[in-house]
Amino acid sequence: MSEFLEILTHGRRFKAAVKDLSVDELRDLAAKLDKIIVERESMEQEEQLAMAARNAKIEEIRQQMEAVGLSIDDLGGVAVKAVSKKRAPRPAKYQIEVAGELIQWTGQGRMPTVFKNALNNGRTMEDFLI
Template structure:
């Protein structure tokens, strides 16, 4: 817990921390704190109402399932099966270079390979390594 919260939640420490405030400043602080409390209560009530509505819908669906002569176990196999996510095809190489007989390609995505970086640092352009037909 932060020091601020330690002070705020401890009676004597809080009293010592606010002793320099005037009565008007204390009342303004109390109003701000009450506003925060009211907002938090409204948020909690909204969440509880949403959960109650959700639970009522679930109960309705379960009742419909039971009325149709099915059980949750009958749906278990359907609910557990999810289609495998499709993998995208790898990007085609956009740049190529041959160093010491080794052919190195790069898609232009991600970190630039060291061999390309050395060549660019020595004054060459990436267009020099562009694979014909790639742009």
């Protein structure tokens, strides 16, 4: 909790913090706090009304399902999202042999250094096609 909130919620610390304020300033502060309280209460009341409307709609749908003979379990198979299949890795399009090691590349993404070096030495990508 911040220091401000600690002072605000502790009786003696709050009294010490506002001791230099005049009565008019204290009344102004109290009016601002009352306004905040009223706003917060109205927000909570709106949330409660929205939740009540939501719960009523859920109950209405539940009763409709019951009348038709459906249960939540019946919806489980329909509501489950299909599992996406992972794509197979791309086949290698280019390969080069360096020091007895075979290095392959799909042609996508950053070009491996061994291919760059070979291109700089005058070879072409067609030389590396599989």
